[in-house]
Amino acid sequence: MTKLYELTGDIKALESLDLDAEMLADSLEGIAGEFEEKAKGILAFTENMNGDIDALESQIKRLTERKKVLTNRKK
DSSP: OOOHHHHHHHHHHHHHSOOOHHHHHHHHHHHHHHHHHHHHHHHHHHHHHHHHHHHHHHHHHHHHHHHHHHHHHHO
């Protein structure tokens, strides 16, 4: 999969080429499609990380409570 910064470079490179309107539109459409796929992938990755963070926060809370119970028992 193409890197996001490469897609930006591809768009800038199209500006310097002497393409007719149809060819330019087709090229931009292809780049836009790749950009959209990349953006969806980034969003999915971010959502996955958010889920991991939520799970870790839950475990931290659970373990903190467990530690508190054991510490009180010990006293």
